[in-house]
Amino acid sequence: MRVRRRIFNPLTELTLAALFVVLVLVINNWRFSLAVLLLVVFPAAVTSGRAGRIAVVFGVLVGPMLLFLLLLHGLFFPEGATVLLDLGIAAVTAEGLLFALSMGTRIAAFAGLLLTAVLSMDVSELLATLTHRRWNRKLVFVLGAALGLAPLVSERATEIMKAQRARGLVVTRNPLSKLRALVMVGRPLIAGLLIDAGDRSRTLEARGFAGTVPRTSYRADTDTTVQRTVRWVMLAAVVVFSIWWYIGRAG
Amino acid sequence: MRSHVEALMYVRTAVNSSLTLPPETAAPSSRRVLLIAGALIIAATYLYLVLVQPTEIAGGPGSPAGLITLLGFLGGGALLVAGILPGLTTQAVVLMPLGIALNISFGQLAGSLGLPIYVDAVGTVLVAVLAGPAAGAATGVLSNAIWGLFNPFALPFAAGAATIGVLAGIAARWGMFRRIYLAPIAGLLTGVVGGLLAAPVAAFMFGAAGTVGTNAIVAAFRAMGDTLIVAATKQGLTSDTIDKLIVFTVVALIVYALPRRTRNAFAFVRRHRVLLGQPSPKPTAGEPLRPERIPDEGRAGEK
Numbered sequence: 001m002r003v004r005r006r007i008f009n010p011l012t013e014l015t016l017a018a019l020f021v022v023l024v025l026v027i028n029n030w031r032f033s034l035a036v037l038l039l040v041v042f043p044a045a046v047t048s049g050r051a052g053r054i055a056v057v058f059g060v061l062v063g064p065m066l067l068f069l070l071l072l073h074g075l076f077f078p079e080g081a082t083v084l085l086d087l088g089i090a091a092v093t094a095e096g097l098l099f100a101l102s103m104g105t106r107i108a109a110f111a112g113l114l115l116t117a118v119l120s121m122d123v124s125e126l127l128a129t130l131t132h133r134r135w136n137r138k139l140v141f142v143l144g145a146a147l148g149l150a151p152l153v154s155e156r157a158t159e160i161m162k163a164q165r166a167r168g169l170v171v172t173r174n175p176l177s178k179l180r181a182l183v184m185v186g187r188p189l190i191a192g193l194l195i196d197a198g199d200r201s202r203t204l205e206a207r208g209f210a211g212t213v214p215r216t217s218y219r220a221d222t223d224t225t226v227q228r229t230v231r232w233v234m235l236a237a238v239v240v241f242s243i244w245w246y247i248g249r250a251g
Numbered sequence: 252m253r254s255h256v257e258a259l260m261y262v263r264t265a266v267n268s269s270l271t272l273p274p275e276t277a278a279p280s281s282r283r284v285l286l287i288a289g290a291l292i293i294a295a296t297y298l299y300l301v302l303v304q305p306t307e308i309a310g311g312p313g314s315p316a317g318l319i320t321l322l323g324f325l326g327g328g329a330l331l332v333a334g335i336l337p338g339l340t341t342q343a344v345v346l347m348p349l350g351i352a353l354n355i356s357f358g359q360l361a362g363s364l365g366l367p368i369y370v371d372a373v374g375t376v377l378v379a380v381l382a383g384p385a386a387g388a389a390t391g392v393l394s395n396a397i398w399g400l401f402n403p404f405a406l407p408f409a410a411g412a413a414t415i416g417v418l419a420g421i422a423a424r425w426g427m428f429r430r431i432y433l434a435p436i437a438g439l440l441t442g443v444v445g446g447l448l449a450a451p452v453a454a455f456m457f458g459a460a461g462t463v464g465t466n467a468i469v470a471a472f473r474a475m476g477d478t479l480i481v482a483a484t485k486q487g488l489t490s491d492t493i494d495k496l497i498v499f500t501v502v503a504l505i506v507y508a509l510p511r512r513t514r515n516a517f518a519f520v521r522r523h524r525v526l527l528g529q530p531s532p533k534p535t536a537g538e539p540l541r542p543e544r545i546p547d548e549g550r551a552g553e554k
Contacts, residue, residue, distance in 0.1 A: 021321070022318065022321075022322075025315075025317045025318040025321060026315070026318055028315075028317060028318075057401070061402055061403075061404065065404070065457065068466045071466070071470075072466055072469060072470055072473070075470070076470050076473035076474050077473070090474065103457070106317070107404075107457055110403060111403045111404065114399070114400075114403040114406075115403060118400045118401070136333075136336055136337065138336045138337070138339065138344045139332070139336055139393075141344060141348075142336075142344060142347045142348050142351070142393055143393070143397065145345075145348035146347070146348035146351040146352055146393070146394075146397050147397065147400075148348075149348050149349065149351075149352040150351070150352040150355045150356065150397075152352070153349075153352040153353060153355070153356040154352075154355070154356040154359060157356050157357075157360055161360075171364065178364045179497065179501070181364060182357075182360065182361070182364065182370070182501055183501055183504050183505060183508075185360065186357070186373070186501060186505045187504075187505050187508045187509075189353075190353070190377065190505050190509065191508075191509050191510060191513060193349050193352075193353070194346075194349070194381075194509065194513050194514075194516075195513060196349075197345045197346055197349050198342075198513070198516055200345050201341050201342045201345040204341055204345065205341050209341050209344075210340075210341055242318075246315060
């Protein structure tokens with residue numbers, strides 16, 4: 001895996017992405033959403049060192065949504081007055097197409113911002129930063145353990161599925177047969193995971209997980225005072241801008 | 252048998268007091284404030300979206316509906332997690348990542364089996380049944396937050412997931428999992444609430460775009476002239492009730508098939524007698540479990 005060119009601490013990048021999402025939702029204009037997509041997300045994704053992966057995930061997630069939006073609102077939009085094409089029960093309206101455009105750019109910007117931040121991020125660095133910033137240890141554990149466990153569980157589920165098939169499990173088109181397959185895979189999977197969890201619980205307990213003293217992180221803190229200050233300033237700026245946008249501008 | 256249990260409990264208390272660190276002492280009152288604030292924000296967000304917005308077409312220019320949906324549902328969920336986490340035992344905390352990973356992998360498995368439902372709440376319901384409503388709610392929120400890292404569209408549905416966790420936990424506490432035929436009923440009721448909560452998110456955040464199946468349903472209601480929020484609500488009620496009914500049934504079948512020692516290791520299961528009866532040697536979907544009115548408490552020590 002190519003190491004990405006790191007610019008900021010993962011927490012700063014996540015904050016930046018989240019604040020841009022808020023701005024996109026506040027301004028709620030397809031031109032702004034498109035501008036964010038082209039001027040912020042695109043350059044960030046290209047320079048992240050994982051542009052290919054981001055592009056694939058973005059395409060798989062956002063592509064179908066855009067298509068559905070176009071079909072759903074392009075054809076069925078009872079509020080639309082300007083009918084461009086009448087197809088009986090369905091009608092293509094200008095308002096429907098505009099709504100699909102504004103929703104589509106917003107969704108694309110929303111997904112693009114978060115995916116770029118997350119897929120180019122080093123999760124263990126984020127967890128170390130959270131530990132250094134004294135976030136709740138249980139939260140940091142749950143985040144780290146879930147991220148580590150998810151691929152393992154999927155892998156184990158696939159293996160159990162193969163084993164059950166070898167023992168004669170046949171999945172037909174009947175929904176009941178599929179449901180039975182789900183239970184037959186779920187039973188050994190969950191029993192194994194629960195026993196593992198019991199062991200892990202005792203191990204953590206023995207290492208003082210329930211204590212109240214600050215935890216020590218084995219990783220150095222990559223967060224800086226400047227970045228911490230910048231995060232708070234950015235947050236304050238977005239809050240002030242949003243208040244002005246909704247209240248000050250109208251009044 | 253009873254004295255055996257008492258002896259075990261005494262040993263456990265003694266071990267806790269002398270050998271391990273004192274439990275975390277977050278003031279319960281501040282936690283309660285966070286919980287109430289989180290629940291109020293989620294309820295207020297839902298009421299605002301449903302009562303104030305329906306006359307206006309979803310997400311029209313200048314409408315803050317999208318922002319309020321995201322901040323209200325995600326922020327309310329975050330407050331709930333902040334209130335719940337400090338009070339959870341290590342056992343429940345360790346169970347949570349497992350539930351989250353199960354949600355994700357079952358969601359994928361359902362996709363690969365070609366099931367027409369999501370089944371992405373199996374982990375949340377399992378944690379709620381084994382560790383209680385609070386752990387279930389926290390699992391729901393964090394599950395959507397973590398899944399949101401790979402699929403940002405899951406993020407604003409966090410409040411709905413928390414509600415499913417709470418309702419599943421309450422159902423377990425009220426004994427809805429003591430009989431295998433009561434679990435689907437609890438699932439159906441949970442699905443109604445889940446569908447109602449998910450609808451404004453789908454409508455105001457994503458213009459009700461979802462999967463092929465849900466889109467077809469929304470399109471059908473729209474063709475009949477419904478507003479977007481009404482169409483999304485009807486679609487949510489249709490899909491979510493079926494989904495949760497199946498999820499609750501699957502979880503009940505799996506939990507009863509677990510080794511008794513494993514399921515009785517959970518304090519919530521023992522204290523509220525969530526599960527009754529000895530699992531039949533080979534429980535199958537059609538065969539109801541034989542009820543047996545002997546509480547399992549204390550039997551763990553016999554082996």
